[in-house]
Amino acid sequence: MQLHLSTWAEVETYLQSSKGVILPIGSTEQHGPNGLVGTDAICAEVIARGVGDATGALVGPTIPVGMAVHHMEFPGSMTLKPSTLIALLRDYVGSLVEHGFERFFFVNGHGGNIATVRAAFYEIHAEQRALKGRSGPDLRFTLVSWWENAEIGRLSREFYQGKEGSHATPSEVSLTQYAYPDAIKTVAMEPEQAPAGGFHDARDFRRRYPDGRIGSAPGLASPEHGKQLYDAAVGAIAAQYRSFLAES
Amino acid sequence: MQLHLSTWAEVETYLQSSKGVILPIGSTEQHGPNGLVGTDAICAEVIARGVGDATGALVGPTIPVGMAVHHMEFPGSMTLKPSTLIALLRDYVGSLVEHGFERFFFVNGHGGNIATVRAAFYEIHAEQRALKGRSGPDLRFTLVSWWENAEIGRLSREFYQGKEGSHATPSEVSLTQYAYPDAIKTVAMEPEQAPAGGFHDARDFRRRYPDGRIGSAPGLASPEHGKQLYDAAVGAIAAQYRSFLAES
Amino acid sequence: MQLHLSTWAEVETYLQSSKGVILPIGSTEQHGPNGLVGTDAICAEVIARGVGDATGALVGPTIPVGMAVHHMEFPGSMTLKPSTLIALLRDYVGSLVEHGFERFFFVNGHGGNIATVRAAFYEIHAEQRALKGRSGPDLRFTLVSWWENAEIGRLSREFYQGKEGSHATPSEVSLTQYAYPDAIKTVAMEPEQAPAGGFHDARDFRRRYPDGRIGSAPGLASPEHGKQLYDAAVGAIAAQYRSFLAES
Amino acid sequence: MQLHLSTWAEVETYLQSSKGVILPIGSTEQHGPNGLVGTDAICAEVIARGVGDATGALVGPTIPVGMAVHHMEFPGSMTLKPSTLIALLRDYVGSLVEHGFERFFFVNGHGGNIATVRAAFYEIHAEQRALKGRSGPDLRFTLVSWWENAEIGRLSREFYQGKEGSHATPSEVSLTQYAYPDAIKTVAMEPEQAPAGGFHDARDFRRRYPDGRIGSAPGLASPEHGKQLYDAAVGAIAAQYRSFLAES
Amino acid sequence: MQLHLSTWAEVETYLQSSKGVILPIGSTEQHGPNGLVGTDAICAEVIARGVGDATGALVGPTIPVGMAVHHMEFPGSMTLKPSTLIALLRDYVGSLVEHGFERFFFVNGHGGNIATVRAAFYEIHAEQRALKGRSGPDLRFTLVSWWENAEIGRLSREFYQGKEGSHATPSEVSLTQYAYPDAIKTVAMEPEQAPAGGFHDARDFRRRYPDGRIGSAPGLASPEHGKQLYDAAVGAIAAQYRSFLAES
Amino acid sequence: MQLHLSTWAEVETYLQSSKGVILPIGSTEQHGPNGLVGTDAICAEVIARGVGDATGALVGPTIPVGMAVHHMEFPGSMTLKPSTLIALLRDYVGSLVEHGFERFFFVNGHGGNIATVRAAFYEIHAEQRALKGRSGPDLRFTLVSWWENAEIGRLSREFYQGKEGSHATPSEVSLTQYAYPDAIKTVAMEPEQAPAGGFHDARDFRRRYPDGRIGSAPGLASPEHGKQLYDAAVGAIAAQYRSFLAES
Ligand code: NI
Ligand code: NI
Ligand code: NI
Numbered sequence A, B, C, D, E, F: 001m002q003l004h005l006s007t008w009a010e011v012e013t014y015l016q017s018s019k020g021v022i023l024p025i026g027s028t029e030q031h032g033p034n035g036l037v038g039t040d041a042i043c044a045e046v047i048a049r050g051v052g053d054a055t056g057a058l059v060g061p062t063i064p065v066g067m068a069v070h071h072m073e074f075p076g077s078m079t080l081k082p083s084t085l086i087a088l089l090r091d092y093v094g095s096l097v098e099h100g101f102e103r104f105f106f107v108n109g110h111g112g113n114i115a116t117v118r119a120a121f122y123e124i125h126a127e128q129r130a131l132k133g134r135s136g137p138d139l140r141f142t143l144v145s146w147w148e149n150a151e152i153g154r155l156s157r158e159f160y161q162g163k164e165g166s167h168a169t170p171s172e173v174s175l176t177q178y179a180y181p182d183a184i185k186t187v188a189m190e191p192e193q194a195p196a197g198g199f200h201d202a203r204d205f206r207r208r209y210p211d212g213r214i215g216s217a218p219g220l221a222s223p224e225h226g227k228q229l230y231d232a233a234v235g236a237i238a239a240q241y242r243s244f245l246a247e248s
């Protein structure tokens, strides 16, 4: 059930049986030669909606722009400053708390969001406690990155045999190819697998990884892989969502 | 050309011929008995993409949650505080300015955004001037609400004959029915046309307009209307975008 | 009744019969060759005080500096960033709410304030709702620009016959000449009527309108006009204030 | 020379011979049984203007609402939070720096402002340094409370003989009676001289000083005293302004 | 009793007999040729702990970095912007209020902190009042600079006979020599006593006081002086703490 | 070399040979029945100073209060909101950047800080880039939690054999016993090893872990263990610091 495709009365009805909501969060940033700028938002959105379909959970609007300060040397990359993203999450959650939501399950498409989103959870806990005292609602948050489960790990190893890398990966490119087959890009890449490593700021990132990839061989991506990765992620994360709601 | 479906290299190429970008901004808020919570985001997004197709402009990610403090008494409504929306817009624009964009054309789906977005334009001008002095880039912003043009006015009068109203209108509901035919809701409404008027805070809104509509008869909506409204809006706004870029 | 010229006990007494307050908001910015930098603050202040006299309403302190980012290329212009003006309004209103005021009627002297002030109204609604929940006081705000009424429109057309323009207008200059006859400036202007149009940032404003006027012929101003404009504005806005308080 | 009564061209001319500006800052807060809510703003404003007349200095707009959190238990008191006042001062000064002003002389009417205004001076120094580096303009600030000079001390002792007190003083009430003779209030006070002491928060203030006075006997005020105090303050502070500008 | 060396259960026990807490606040900034960068933090910390020992009060963590914008031209100096220090103090106090603390006694080591800390007290009062209304706890704050008492004044005159100065003073250097005898620095200074005076921004400070001292002769410092100054400060401030708690 | 025990001239000399600085960050929060409220700050501080001694690195002031929102149900716990901690880190780093520092090595004592500190690194990168453009200094940050290295893992397993847990661990308690032998607490604990698991907000934490421990048996702690843990951590982290500086 998508919030954007529901009426307010349908949401009112939903709240009679669940206090849970799924919120996809992505990023708008370079994803190498053949990856889409919207890769992380697309992955988070399609998987979150799949999990919503599988579990009956309400899925809120996708946060399309995340924390991508380190990608800013590549045209098209957009970022919220961490402090802005924290404010946005505070407002999103605060809005939903007004209606009675208490369980916030974020489906994440971008590693760069993790620290800031986790910081935001505590910012929200602190603010809600300040406003409502110790008798406020029992709010719970979790952030699940779609690739952090055994099923995806297994498929990635099977498909890419050590060429997954950590940015602009064949897995995420495959997922977007499955979701948007009309937007598949064919681009020659040299070398096939990019160098791996860490980075500091945006300039350092571009200096080390001039085409935007880190350790990956996204030329191996295919929409067929994407379909299998999608199914695996939805299955794994649907189970995590159910556990999250069931937690005492 | 959608930013989310492009690679960074494609954006780099685009920037060689244009410094313009279209940014859709919507809202996530109640839209009466048969209107979708995502109505304003959907309208802004589909029209912005249509304008992008018509003009070759790059279309950035849709801002799905806007300024809807006054809708918060209806389940499912979400809002950014004005100060948060200003910060978000500052970061969006600031990101794109780093890549060389200078013309920001916002396609708006929600009247409640207008004041805050216009305030944000000046916040951004002030910040850019502080950071870069008088020799910074020549940044220009405009906000176009999709219904504010003669073509839409004419169709609305023809289709709804004074029953358009000002919130949860048959025009916007028609547009979403055209965009998402699988999400058309059939809901009886009493009276057919809601009372018209103003409002103050969220409680006052709900007290005056208990089902969420203001002055409108959204039961008159149809996907066929939506198609004609879509075509009209895209045509009108594409012309506005071209003028905006051509302005000296 | 001016707040600044009252004792706290007089305010306490006032609150027994009214929860309304008038707050003038102006700007400190260039107003062309013969217009005062304080024009907008002066107009808002004198009209607000006139309305206070006519209705018995309490008139709070004038906000002298508003949102004038676009005037900053002219010496003497001052501005608050929109985010600062929002914070200021939040504190002004929040202070008065503590004493029991619930109806806030802003008399505005500057078009550039409108968007930010309206954004601020929602920032305040959101904050008060967060702090006090749904049982907080029923706060209402309105912003009335002194020139936006039929009476002023009629006089302007009669006096200036299409040479009113939109910045540094003969109407506002006349009002200040009536209020501060010792500060009337005699300055030759070429051409008599400035070019009309829009603008983007401060540099663009100065480039298009090098002496600061937009579309206006403020050489036509006179203190006699100012007297008539003052009376008309006070009459019209006093009626609006009474309606605002009477609204259910 | 008042900024509000000058044209931008007059300011431009002024800047050719001086980089100094005087900014009055007051407060809007209870001042006991016969003191005006606007006492501190009135005192700062009239003295600043007198100093401007005496020295030829430009006098900017009065900041009418200051830091008066501790007065909020008395109707009519208004306050900016310290963080808001800092932001306001940053914007005021930042605006004027754009035009070339470098010497900021604040004439203060309210002891409660001192800490926050001094904090703001460093906030501004830090921001200007961050924005402009070590080669930015040589900005200087001072805050002069009108009563902190030997002349006022002497008159106060002569007139009130130990009954000046520290809030709602006969000196400041006299000054406002001189400035606004039509607003002189005659109110019986019991005891003639209020108890002296300190205070913590707003509730503590009201508990200790139920009519708002601290240590003062404002029934001794007179407009004749006000005239002498005005002249003394203007003379003393004009000398301080000249020294401030002359400082190497 | 140091908070850092206590268990939470010990704090719980402490709260049964006292609502008071001592918070040392220092600075990290240049202190002339032989003064430590940590001088102000060290002085505040050791004296606060001495007062804690003398009175049984709980002593919280030292705030090591304060408001030192004006020292930033000397390597090693660190500063919080005033707005950051206000936020920090708001969080410190807000945390302790949650546990039931109501009396906050700051022992200060740095004159530059005074304005900002006093501003913060009102920021906190305003926030607590907004959150809790008039029935919130009765919070009280005081800031005591360790040198502002008669005992220290007397010793300083005896030891340094007019060569105390106002920054990098022999008194504070002596205190750190007593506290950290292994970190005593022997540095020739020319002249023995630095010039006295005021300053504006960081550049102005360094221009006037090239080795960082103002009016002082810190070569006169000794650990023996430090011991006597320490004892005097602890005695004087312990008495002030007891009075603060006893205040009705 | 401790910043607090150095003169500014010594820092100036240090900067001629190194741009690196170590910053310890702790927390002030409950650590179970026998753990000190200052445990995390103490551990970070003593290890950072040991690393400074081993490598010749400059060690800045310890950040004593971190992000501990989830500990606030236990008396004595203090927290900065994540947004405040981000602002503090921005000011700390910004200060040091002014002097030429470019390599920031944070030694962390508290898992709850990790997300917020990492978010802060990007906030700082974004701000520095906005202020200085692409030609600003090459700033690098890393955060090393003292227990995240093989040596500590090995000792923990040897000493505690699965009873380390994740909060109020015997390792950290041992370290503080080594550092502050006079503050060793002897408290009976039942059961010896606390239950393990996760938590949500502060109330949830206390409900699950009523004495504050998670999964740990801190009764096993000893100062002798602390000595070995200290040596191991200093050795491991000194090597990491050297690598960090050597990184190209
Ligand atoms: Ni990605
Ligand atoms: Ni709508
Ligand atoms: Ni005007």
Ligand code: NI
Pocket: D031, D039, D040, D109, D110, D167, D168, D172
């Ligand atoms: Ni006063």
Ligand code: NI
Pocket: E031, E039, E040, E109, E110, E167, E168, E172
């Ligand atoms: Ni000092």
Ligand code: NI
Pocket: F031, F039, F040, F109, F110, F167, F168, F172
């Ligand atoms: Ni710990």
